[in-house]
Amino acid sequence: MTLRKLGLYAAALLLSAWVLVPILLIALAATTPREDLYRWPRPLWPERLSLEVLSSFARQEAVLRALGNSLAVAGLTIVLATLVSAPAGYALSRYRFRGREAVQLGILATKMFPATALAVPLAVAFIRWGLYDTLFGVALVHTALSLPFVILIVASVFRGVPAELEEAAMSLGASRVGAFLRVTLPMALPGLAAAAIFTFILSWNEVFAATLLTVNHRTLPALLVHSVVAEGAPLHYRYAGGLFLVLPALVIIFVIRRYLLTLWGVTVR
Amino acid sequence: MDEHRPRVLAAATPYLLVLPAAAYLAVFVVYPMAQAIRLGAADPHTGGWTLEHVRRMASDLYFWPAVRYTLWITALAVPLQVVLALSMALLVNTRFPGHTVFLYVCAIPLAVSDLAAGLIWLSLFTERGYLNAALVQWGVLRSPFNFLSHEHPAWLVGAIVTTEVWRATAIVMVVLVAGLQLLPRDYAETAAVFGASWWQTLRHVLLPLLRPSLQTALIIRTVLAFQLFATVVTLSGRLVPVLAGETYFWYTLYRNPHVASAYATLVLLLSALFVWGYLRTLRPEGEGT
Amino acid sequence: MRHAVVALAVLAVAALGLPAWPGPAGEVVFTSNQLTPVEEQEWARNTLLAGFTRETGIPVRFITEPEGPYVDRLMAEARAGRGSIDVTGTLHGIFPVLVAQGVVRDMLDIQRQLEGRRDRTFYRDLLAVARMEGIQAFVPWMQATYLVAARREALRYFPQGRDPMRMTYDDLLQWGQNIREATGERRLGFPVGPRGLYGRFLHGYAYPSFTGSQVKRFKSPEAVAMWQYLRRLWGVTHPSSFRYEFMHEPLLLGEVWVAWDHTARLLPALRQRPEEFVVLPSPAGPRGRSFLSVVVGLSLTRWAPNAEAGVRLVEYLTRPSTQVLTLQGVGFFPVSPEAARVVPTGGLKVMADGVAAQAGAPDARTALLPVGLGARTGEFVPIYVDTFRLIAIEGRRIEDVLASQARRLEELYRATNAPCPPPDPAERPCRPD
Numbered sequence: 001m002t003l004r005k006l007g008l009y010a011a012a013l014l015l016s017a018w019v020l021v022p023i024l025l026i027a028l029a030a031t032t033p034r035e036d037l038y039r040w041p042r043p044l045w046p047e048r049l050s051l052e053v054l055s056s057f058a059r060q061e062a063v064l065r066a067l068g069n070s071l072a073v074a075g076l077t078i079v080l081a082t083l084v085s086a087p088a089g090y091a092l093s094r095y096r097f098r099g100r101e102a103v104q105l106g107i108l109a110t111k112m113f114p115a116t117a118l119a120v121p122l123a124v125a126f127i128r129w130g131l132y133d134t135l136f137g138v139a140l141v142h143t144a145l146s147l148p149f150v151i152l153i154v155a156s157v158f159r160g161v162p163a164e165l166e167e168a169a170m171s172l173g174a175s176r177v178g179a180f181l182r183v184t185l186p187m188a189l190p191g192l193a194a195a196a197i198f199t200f201i202l203s204w205n206e207v208f209a210a211t212l213l214t215v216n217h218r219t220l221p222a223l224l225v226h227s228v229v230a231e232g233a234p235l236h237y238r239y240a241g242g243l244f245l246v247l248p249a250l251v252i253i254f255v256i257r258r259y260l261l262t263l264w265g266v267t268v269r
Numbered sequence: 270m271d272e273h274r275p276r277v278l279a280a281a282t283p284y285l286l287v288l289p290a291a292a293y294l295a296v297f298v299v300y301p302m303a304q305a306i307r308l309g310a311a312d313p314h315t316g317g318w319t320l321e322h323v324r325r326m327a328s329d330l331y332f333w334p335a336v337r338y339t340l341w342i343t344a345l346a347v348p349l350q351v352v353l354a355l356s357m358a359l360l361v362n363t364r365f366p367g368h369t370v371f372l373y374v375c376a377i378p379l380a381v382s383d384l385a386a387g388l389i390w391l392s393l394f395t396e397r398g399y400l401n402a403a404l405v406q407w408g409v410l411r412s413p414f415n416f417l418s419h420e421h422p423a424w425l426v427g428a429i430v431t432t433e434v435w436r437a438t439a440i441v442m443v444v445l446v447a448g449l450q451l452l453p454r455d456y457a458e459t460a461a462v463f464g465a466s467w468w469q470t471l472r473h474v475l476l477p478l479l480r481p482s483l484q485t486a487l488i489i490r491t492v493l494a495f496q497l498f499a500t501v502v503t504l505s506g507r508l509v510p511v512l513a514g515e516t517y518f519w520y521t522l523y524r525n526p527h528v529a530s531a532y533a534t535l536v537l538l539l540s541a542l543f544v545w546g547y548l549r550t551l552r553p554e555g556e557g558t
Numbered sequence: 559m560r561h562a563v564v565a566l567a568v569l570a571v572a573a574l575g576l577p578a579w580p581g582p583a584g585e586v587v588f589t590s591n592q593l594t595p596v597e598e599q600e601w602a603r604n605t606l607l608a609g610f611t612r613e614t615g616i617p618v619r620f621i622t623e624p625e626g627p628y629v630d631r632l633m634a635e636a637r638a639g640r641g642s643i644d645v646t647g648t649l650h651g652i653f654p655v656l657v658a659q660g661v662v663r664d665m666l667d668i669q670r671q672l673e674g675r676r677d678r679t680f681y682r683d684l685l686a687v688a689r690m691e692g693i694q695a696f697v698p699w700m701q702a703t704y705l706v707a708a709r710r711e712a713l714r715y716f717p718q719g720r721d722p723m724r725m726t727y728d729d730l731l732q733w734g735q736n737i738r739e740a741t742g743e744r745r746l747g748f749p750v751g752p753r754g755l756y757g758r759f760l761h762g763y764a765y766p767s768f769t770g771s772q773v774k775r776f777k778s779p780e781a782v783a784m785w786q787y788l789r790r791l792w793g794v795t796h797p798s799s800f801r802y803e804f805m806h807e808p809l810l811l812g813e814v815w816v817a818w819d820h821t822a823r824l825l826p827a828l829r830q831r832p833e834e835f836v837v838l839p840s841p842a843g844p845r846g847r848s849f850l851s852v853v854v855g856l857s858l859t860r861w862a863p864n865a866e867a868g869v870r871l872v873e874y875l876t877r878p879s880t881q882v883l884t885l886q887g888v889g890f891f892p893v894s895p896e897a898a899r900v901v902p903t904g905g906l907k908v909m910a911d912g913v914a915a916q917a918g919a920p921d922a923r924t925a926l927l928p929v930g931l932g933a934r935t936g937e938f939v940p941i942y943v944d945t946f947r948l949i950a951i952e953g954r955r956i957e958d959v960l961a962s963q964a965r966r967l968e969e970l971y972r973a974t975n976a977p978c979p980p981p982d983p984a985e986r987p988c989r990p991d
Contacts, residue, residue: 015371022393095281097280103291104408109537114496115496121304124634127634141297147293207382242389246382249377330948419797508802521626522752524629
């Protein structure tokens with residue numbers, strides 16, 4: 001029993017290290033003073049750390065504005081995606097209707113086309129519709145790009161909730177809507193929350209549409225990727241940009257982890 | 270309460286529920302997608318249909334390598350992701366003290382974009398990277414080894430797959446953990462009571478019950494694997510071409526939206542083929558047909 | 559605090575979907591695919607364009623991004639027939655695409671108006687480059703070239719008795735071999751990555767230096783000899799070169815000791831450690847020391863919502879004093895003789911010496927980027943890079959590869975009916991012999 005426990009912890013430690021060490025290294029690279037970064041042989045642990053590059057980033061007004069843009073877009077995307085996907089996900093999981101498979105496949109098929117090739121037709125359409133260079137426009141596209149997966153997850157979540165419970169509630173006199181609201185929805189909430197993070201992350205990390213559909217209203221990753229990461233900036237800037245992309249990930253997942261686990265605690269048993 | 274409603278409405282309910290999503294996707298994806306697909310098959314001068322762009326794509330130097338590498342990377346990365354994610358999910362499911370922290374740690378890459386992941390692993394793999402710094406310091410190597418060299422395409426693919434596994438295992442894991450949490454615990458307990466070994470329980474009880482989650486995870490990962498290119502370009506330039514990368518290059522480097530769209534259409538078809546395969550082979554039990 | 563409130567309010571309005579263009583009254587929107595690195599962007603906003611705003615009171619919104627999204631944005635606005643961009647500044651090699659898609663207007667009247675101010679003239683050869691399909695596609699803004707930067711310590715491996723300032727292609731190969739023999743490592747580097755500029759080395763440097771031609775002698779016996787040379791050169795080139803896109807990074811890291819690249823892509827290394835590097839002219843071959851001159855031009859979009867302020871911005875950016883500022887700030891060289899008399903310092907001095915040595919060499923030959931390929935301009939360079947990949951990396955038979963790639967080149971020129979780029983005679987359509 002103890003041996004099993006030891007093995008458990010060893011495996012957990014190993015897997016944690018696999019995930020954490022690369023993140024630690026990019027943090028290290030981003031805080032190593034630039035002269036040390038270009039030195040070779042490079043000491044594994046730099047003698048001093050410097051926040052110079054990182055703070056020069058954070059001081060830029062454009063960065064803060066872009067951060068606001070990102071949060072607004074991601075928030076809007078979550079709301080839109082949840083509203084549109086929940087009914088569809090429910091329908092796909094609960095009803096056996098003609099063409100169900102085709103609908104499912106059709107929804108997924110929209111995700112199979114590289115976003116690169118969608119960009120120009122979309123930009124043209126958005127200029128015509130007056131959505132070009134608005135945060136709302138970016139959120140619309142992010143919703144579209146994330147919807148297929150969100151619907152899939154939501155459907156899978158609803159499927160995990162036994163239909164018998166809903167039927168039982170209805171046989172006890174609840175309406176279909178009432179049964180859904182009082183039985184199915186609470187049990188499905190953790191999964192729905194997972195779908196929401198997933199949406200948030202897809203929106204946060206989506207750079208292509210965000211760059212092409214905006215001029216003045218850049219999201220933070222779009223700003224970073226195109227000014228720092230992709231276009232041959234000096235190494236120390238690229239690492240700092242990389243860390244900036246990763247940092248919110250740490251925070252967001254941390255915040256949501258609590259929320260998710262509480263919900264899961266409710267569902268289990 | 271259904272009997273109080275007209276039958277037609279009841280039959281229409283699922284369609285009405287799906288309608289908002291379908292309409293949304295039609296406007297924001299299908300419409301531009303149709304335009305793009307048309308670009309891939311339209312003659313730029315006459316506007317008529319032509320196979321010219323497809324022919325150019327197929328005769329391009331990078332075409333067959335791109336097909337091959339895309340399939341290879343998918344075939345290597347996706348199973349590794351599933352196995353690793355399943356191990357993580359089962360570990361979480363033992364609810365050992367500290368499993369919440371472990372879950373958090375494993376979920377972090379979920380929020381890391383492919384570009385950031387490429388950058389992170391680039392800082393490890395270059396000649397002057399952390400991996401070489403460590404190996405030289407610890408005396409494993411006398412001088413830095415070129416992991417990213419045109420002479421060792423296998424190493425390059427290895428670096429790409431490593432990065433992909435690191436980044437994308439998290440999403441599979443989250444889906445699987447969510448799936449495991451939704452399973453009634455007594456199945457596994459009953460199996461254990463009847464003397465089933467851990468492995469038998471996993472193979473014959475847990476995995477079949479996890480099928481819906483596994484299917485979701487597999488589909489997501491495979492479709493995304495076909496879209497992969499930021500990581501690949503960061504680590505290997507164009508030495509390891511991939512289909513989504515070629516779409517991007519034809520668009521941005523050659524400025525030829527026609528061939529780019531032909532590539533995009535090919536990615537669409539390949540993904541559709543794989544997803545169809547999964548849907549057929551991993552259909553959850555008890556769903557009739 | 560008030561800023562935050564205002565920002566939130568703006569955010570809320572923007573989030574509700576109100577279109578953000580046209581910008582505030584009088585604002586100029588200026589896009590470019592130049593000055594993209596973050597340090598250059600900061601300089602452009604806080605120094606270069608801030609000066610314009612101080613002088614005229616007109617705010618400038620400067621958007622700089624990689625070529626792909628940069629051109630896509632212009633195309634999208636061109637197709638919609640309206641948009642927010644007033645002024646755009648990019649490489650002369652991209653202008654054919656913009657002209658073909660009706661993005662930019664004829665700048666001839668503006669150029670005449672500028673020269674009429676009598677404080678500036680533009681180099682005639684640069685103006686000639688700007689003529690495309692019957693219009694003056696741009697006003698020259700700044701220029702650059704490509705050459706070799708090397709660590710000083712690498713000079714001791716330079717072939718004995720030879721002069722680095724008069725380097726030949728054989729010297730370069732011998733240099734790489736000497737380094738490899740002495741250290742066991744390959745320390746030559748080229749930007750062969752997908753967004754690297756190695757293709758320019760092939761068609762603008764190696765080809766004219768070895769064959770005296772960019773296109774016509776594509777598969778000549780001299781070209782075969784050149785590819786044999788390039789294959790050997792690749793053997794002493796750093797094996798990660800396929801990944802490099804900006805050579806300052808591997809130079810600073812020490813992965814590479816001798817690198818060929820665009821001046822702007824070498825300059826960060828020179829600025830950071832001017833005393834550690836030297837800049838050398840590109841090598842000379844049997845047919846001379848060919849090099850490319852890169853021109854960055856400014857143009858107004860056809861739909862410019864604020865054209866008048868746009869013209870004033872173009873005037874400011876091409877003013878000789880601004881050109882000097884640009885040289886000192888980001889290392890792009892002047893396009894007017896009036897601005898070219900200023901002597902720089904530091905890393906820029908190292909670079910300027912190399913540029914002068916390259917342009918002033920007795921065997922120097924200027925090659926120009928191909929023109930007339932219109933919307934298919936982007937297909938020219940990949941033909942050369944693909945040829946390189948097939949011959950040097952995949953080791954295919956040179957004659958076969960050249961024959962099949964020459965067919966692609968011929969098809970491209972036949973379809974566009976474009977003339978040969980110098981030093982080839984300007985016959986059209988250009989055709990590899």
